[in-house]
Amino acid sequence: xxxxxxxxxxxxxxxxxxxxxxxxxxxxxxxxxxxxxxxxxxxxxxxxxxxxxxxxxxxxxxxxxxxxxxxxxxxxxxxxxxxxxxxxxxxxxxxxxxxxxxxxxxxxxxxxxxxxxxxxxxxxxxxxxxxxxxxxxxxxxxxxxxxxxxxxxxxxxxxxxxxxxxxxxxxxxxxxxxxxxxxxxxxxxxxxxxxxxxxxxxxxxxxxxxxxxxxxxxxxxxxxxxxxxxxxxxxxxxxxxxxxxxxxxxxxxxxxxxxxxxxxxxxxxxxxxxxxxxxxxxxxxxxxxxxxxxxxxxxxxxxxxxxxxxxxxxxxxxxxxxxxxxxxxxxxxxxxxxxxxxxxxxxxxxxxxxxxxxxxxxxxxxxxxxxxxxxxxxxxxxxxxxxxxxxxxxxxxxxxxx
Amino acid sequence: xxxxxxxxxxxxxxxxxxxxxxxxxxxxxxxxxxxxxxxxxxxxxxxxxxxxxxxxxxxxxxxxxxxxxxxxxxxxxxxxxxxxxxxxxxxxxxxxxxxxxxxxxxxxxxxxxxxxxxxxxxxxxxxxxxxxxxxxxxxxxxxxxxxxxxxxxxxxxxxxxxxxxxxxxxxxxxxxxxxxxxxxxxxxxxxxxxxxxxxxxxxxxxxxxxxxxxxxxxxxxxxxxxxxxxxxxxxxxxxxxxxxxxxxxxxxxxxxxxxxxxxxxxxxxxxxxxxxxxxxxxxxxxxxxxxxxxxxxxxxxxxxxxxxxxxxxxxxxxxxxxxxxxxxxxxxxxxxxxxxxxxxxxxxxxxxxxxxxxxxxxxxxxxxxxxxxxxxxxxxxxxxxxxxxxxxxxxxxxxxxx
Numbered sequence: 194x195x196x197x198x199x200x201x202x203x204x205x206x207x208x209x210x211x212x213x214x215x216x217x218x219x220x221x222x223x224x225x226x227x228x229x230x231x232x233x234x235x236x237x238x239x240x241x242x243x244x245x246x247x248x249x250x251x252x253x254x255x256x257x258x259x260x261x262x263x264x265x266x267x268x269x270x271x272x273x274x275x276x277x278x279x280x281x282x283x284x285x286x287x288x289x290x291x292x293x294x295x296x297x298x299x300x301x302x303x304x305x306x307x308x309x310x311x312x313x314x315x316x317x318x319x320x321x322x323x324x325x326x327x328x329x330x331x332x333x334x335x336x337x338x339x340x341x342x343x344x345x346x347x348x349x350x351x352x353x354x355x356x357x358x359x360x361x362x363x364x365x366x367x368x369x370x371x372x373x374x375x376x377x378x379x380x381x382x383x384x385x386x387x388x389x390x391x392x393x394x395x396x397x398x399x400x401x402x403x404x405x406x407x408x409x410x411x412x413x414x415x416x417x418x419x420x421x422x423x424x425x426x427x428x429x430x431x432x433x434x435x436x437x438x439x440x441x442x443x444x445x446x447x448x449x450x451x452x453x454x455x456x457x458x459x460x461x462x463x464x465x466x467x468x469x470x471x472x473x474x475x476x477x478x479x480x481x482x483x484x485x486x487x488x489x490x491x492x493x494x495x496x497x498x499x500x501x502x503x504x505x506x507x508x509x510x511x512x513x514x515x516x517x518x519x520x521x522x523x524x525x526x527x528x529x530x531x532x533x534x535x536x537x538x539x540x541x542x543x544x545x546x547x548x549x550x551x552x553x554x555x556x557x558x559x560x561x562x563x564x565x566x567x568x569x570x571x572x573x574x575x576x577x578x579x580x581x582x583x584x585x586x587x588x589x590x591x592x593x594x595x
Numbered sequence: 596x597x598x599x600x601x602x603x604x605x606x607x608x609x610x611x612x613x614x615x616x617x618x619x620x621x622x623x624x625x626x627x628x629x630x631x632x633x634x635x636x637x638x639x640x641x642x643x644x645x646x647x648x649x650x651x652x653x654x655x656x657x658x659x660x661x662x663x664x665x666x667x668x669x670x671x672x673x674x675x676x677x678x679x680x681x682x683x684x685x686x687x688x689x690x691x692x693x694x695x696x697x698x699x700x701x702x703x704x705x706x707x708x709x710x711x712x713x714x715x716x717x718x719x720x721x722x723x724x725x726x727x728x729x730x731x732x733x734x735x736x737x738x739x740x741x742x743x744x745x746x747x748x749x750x751x752x753x754x755x756x757x758x759x760x761x762x763x764x765x766x767x768x769x770x771x772x773x774x775x776x777x778x779x780x781x782x783x784x785x786x787x788x789x790x791x792x793x794x795x796x797x798x799x800x801x802x803x804x805x806x807x808x809x810x811x812x813x814x815x816x817x818x819x820x821x822x823x824x825x826x827x828x829x830x831x832x833x834x835x836x837x838x839x840x841x842x843x844x845x846x847x848x849x850x851x852x853x854x855x856x857x858x859x860x861x862x863x864x865x866x867x868x869x870x871x872x873x874x875x876x877x878x879x880x881x882x883x884x885x886x887x888x889x890x891x892x893x894x895x896x897x898x899x900x901x902x903x904x905x906x907x908x909x910x911x912x913x914x915x916x917x918x919x920x921x922x923x924x925x926x927x928x929x930x931x932x933x934x935x936x937x938x939x940x941x942x943x944x945x946x947x948x949x950x951x952x953x954x955x956x957x958x959x960x961x962x963x964x965x966x967x968x969x970x971x972x973x974x975x976x977x978x979x980x981x982x983x984x985x986x987x988x989x990x991x992x993x994x995x996x997x
Contacts, residue, residue, distance in 0.1 A: 429830070514848075523925060524838050
């Protein structure tokens, strides 16, 4: 049995929810500091924190006296990270491998354990069967065997494509070949957990905003480069979802009106130049080797084959232009560019920066762009973070709750 | 003397502010309907509306019985539009004419009177001198001579360029040649009015969101085409301002990597193809007439000069691509495309739609794009709307206040 009361039942008021969320993302913090950040009285913070302390979600750190004669000693509060665990799962079909990747995270979205299982096929039945086994593996992986099971009740699922997060339905996933799959309900039945379903890029954006480079920002963006070009944008503390479910869709910006036809119907879209698949196809043509594989394309580029190098460089330009367009339009405070495509970052780097610098407008050039590779568990961790985030739907902004 | 109490002193609570804002933008409405829309009790709406009724900002319409036996008759509330007036002024320097355009608007941002004055030069002193005269003209223009003066205390100023609205300072306006001009303070001293300063495109976006095509939407965008290419975006009921003061900046998206150099340092920006100036320059080259003026370029295109027609068509493509990129990234519910450049809309139309349709992604194609010309007073009306909006800073969303 999961130990009651649950965090979200305690976080029913905006103030309680804001206090817990602030500690999750930026704790430990003193009550005084939290009061200042949340524009509450210290007494209100103390009152709100009490039930979380009683329920084991928070604990007091040892007192610290900040300066001689500075008054009463301060006992910062922090989240008790192993009070509750979360499973995050990413279904991966990058054209090379079909597998599901799972992680078990604590309350601060730190990965405690990770597992990957191959998929027999891409159908929902095969995915659900693999999911059930994978969740069992994770819940039984604790230090004392069953250590995680009793404290885990939430599962986050990250899936590429058009996801109706509120309904838990994958409306369309071209890569999985799914249309209108109620994966949330199926996963809940198979695992007994409460399931959050989210688009994979959006889940990763939430993870970075709450627990990564986005902490402390009101507006933030994450760009992923790989089998697709994705982007999640946070404005005013909330993920942009778009009035028609489309937002942050930078992959189909036109970067070359005389370019190649795109599967979307457009011409010269970013995705016709910068996805792993587009790069491979162009590299084959450039090298004159019809069955060149991606690793060999990378090898040839690094070895100095100028035609193949130019294929990667063109991808870099397209990515830089797309990021600049997004920054000019949405105005984020900070950006992370990531994704499995960045394993070959050395081949893109120069052109990404040149194109970005040439087209970012005015003071937006101050926006820090953080480029970093993406370990395979990160996507699954994003799913876990989305399930943590789902406990606090009413919180808009972590950094500057008003 | 302005009759007290003022609207904003009565609108000090979120509920009062939301009630007045809803009536301003969508009134008349019954108390029951407002209660439903604002998630308040009818009693709360009644209580909140009372002081506004007493102060003359609201009035009750005659009772209407909606259906036989439908219970107590309903008396909708509406804003008393002539309780207060607002002056809006746009400083216009489009390369052809330097002038200031002013309007006097009522509480629902309806234009009651408009005036335009030429500018002796573009310096702040000349603008302030012309402004003082223009404001006097407007305030004295009422039906009984001084009818507006006693009920007007707010002035909105719309200026192209980088505007620090909070400080009332124009940081940089390339067209006016201004840098760090405290125009808000100067205008307040010259007119005795409370001054709101806003970027012209942002002011127009606010006007359309509160009083035009944006009413009833949570997210909305306005694109202007003319001497520059501008765009304002509303997300979740608030104008995007960007962490570094840059947002909605679609004019420097790259639409052609092999295109012309842009003044911003980039290559093939939308503005190198689609501004009035860029079109004129390209039309001169296409027609082989070095001193061709804009009207003649339009004439030649309409008369069937294919080279000149293609200049306008290329501008249409660039605009369509930029609008599609913005919709894909920001996901607005509705868009207005406007601006003085659209006087020649017949020459752009086909390509705007083709490029937009080819690059808007998935379900975002459902986003209505409303294309319409922009009467000269609209920019000034935008400034007046910004000064109305400034009375209610705490209201996020008109459509769906929660």
